[in-house]
Amino acid sequence: MKKRKIILDCDPGHDDAIAILLAGKNPIFDLLGITVASGNQTLAKTGRNALNLVQYLELDVPVCLGAVNPIIKEVEVCEAIHGESGLDGFDFPPLEIDFDKRNAMEFMIEEILKSKEKVTMITTGPMTNLGLALRIEPKIIENIEEIVLMGGSYQNGNVTPAAEFNIYCDPEAAYICFNSGVKVTMVGLDVTRKVKVFSHIIDRMEKINNNGSDLFVKLMRVFNENQKKVFGFDGSPLHDPVTIGYLINPDLLEIQHVHCDIDISHGTSYGRTNCDIFDFLELERNTYIAKDIDEEMFWDMIEEALKRY
Numbered sequence: 001m002k003k004r005k006i007i008l009d010c011d012p013g014h015d016d017a018i019a020i021l022l023a024g025k026n027p028i029f030d031l032l033g034i035t036v037a038s039g040n041q042t043l044a045k046t047g048r049n050a051l052n053l054v055q056y057l058e059l060d061v062p063v064c065l066g067a068v069n070p071i072i073k074e075v076e077v078c079e080a081i082h083g084e085s086g087l088d089g090f091d092f093p094p095l096e097i098d099f100d101k102r103n104a105m106e107f108m109i110e111e112i113l114k115s116k117e118k119v120t121m122i123t124t125g126p127m128t129n130l131g132l133a134l135r136i137e138p139k140i141i142e143n144i145e146e147i148v149l150m151g152g153s154y155q156n157g158n159v160t161p162a163a164e165f166n167i168y169c170d171p172e173a174a175y176i177c178f179n180s181g182v183k184v185t186m187v188g189l190d191v192t193r194k195v196k197v198f199s200h201i202i203d204r205m206e207k208i209n210n211n212g213s214d215l216f217v218k219l220m221r222v223f224n225e226n227q228k229k230v231f232g233f234d235g236s237p238l239h240d241p242v243t244i245g246y247l248i249n250p251d252l253l254e255i256q257h258v259h260c261d262i263d264i265s266h267g268t269s270y271g272r273t274n275c276d277i278f279d280f281l282e283l284e285r286n287t288y289i290a291k292d293i294d295e296e297m298f299w300d301m302i303e304e305a306l307k308r309y
């Protein structure tokens with residue numbers, strides 16, 4: 001079976017960690033590398049978290065640091081949810097591996113241009129690195145299969161009434177990616193809010209009793225405590241791994257092809273993914289958006305992935 005070549009650009013982050021875990025040992029993927037954005041914490045911290053995850057999960061993949069700052073805005077982090085380290089809740093052993101020498105943009109450009117098959121780009125953080133890579137070397141557009149991102153929402157946001165965190169952190173980068181001409185699949189809050197890590201899910205995964213489940217359980221307990229403090233609900237939405245789940249089996253999501261405009265107006269809707277689901281404007285459909293998710297299939301995927309560790 002031909003493996004699908006993927007690059008995962010992320011900002012770990014509790015749910016990013018589970019996205020890495022879901023992709024890391026699945027034989028259908030050829031994970032070319034993990035590139036890191038600032039977002040849930042500063043780049044120094046998300047980068048360190050990515051290295052810790054790769055080492056702990058025993059993944060043999062390069063980790064590349066991306067841009068320190070978003071393209072136009074200043075860095076905004078999400079400490080209230082992901083903690084001071086960006087990945088509070090798990091004690092990793094001392095680090096013995098280091099970053100790849102290439103930065104994220106150099107890595108993306110080099111790997112995409114040299115690949116014989118098209119590469120799928122997954123982003124689970126602000127889209128800064130991919131946006132910059134597309135601007136630095138537009139030739140990569142032809143060899144990208146698809147961009148699958150966690151971000152946005154056709155309904156409400158989670159940092160402003162209009163905007164979701166990943167898009168809000170770097171709306172201009174998202175604008176570049178959505179308008180690049182590459183197929184874009186947006187996995188937004190509309191579906192990721194439906195897969196919440198309730199305590200019965202933690203209990204189910206704990207029974208696996210291996211390195212993967214230990215990581216999952218400890219991270220998710222802290223993730224849940226913090227979500228409860230900030231949003232007041234039980235069970236954290238496990239946003240980021242839904243992107244990987246969709247690539248494992250597209251039947252996971254119900255998708256609609258729509259026109260989507262990223263608001264870069266700097267007004268109250270700055271960072272909104274404005275999705276014309278009723279086709280009012282009759283504009284070119286440039287984005288596939290996720291509208292519903294098969295929750296049972298998702299948790300089965302997580303369980304199956306954890307067993308590989």
Ligand code: BDR
Pocket residue numbers: 013014015016040078081124125150158164165166239240
């Ligand atoms: C997104 O924001 C981050 O805090 C999460 O890791 C996820 O990528 C959800 O809005």
Ligand code: CA
Pocket residue numbers: 010011012013015016039040124125240
């Ligand atoms: Ca993330």
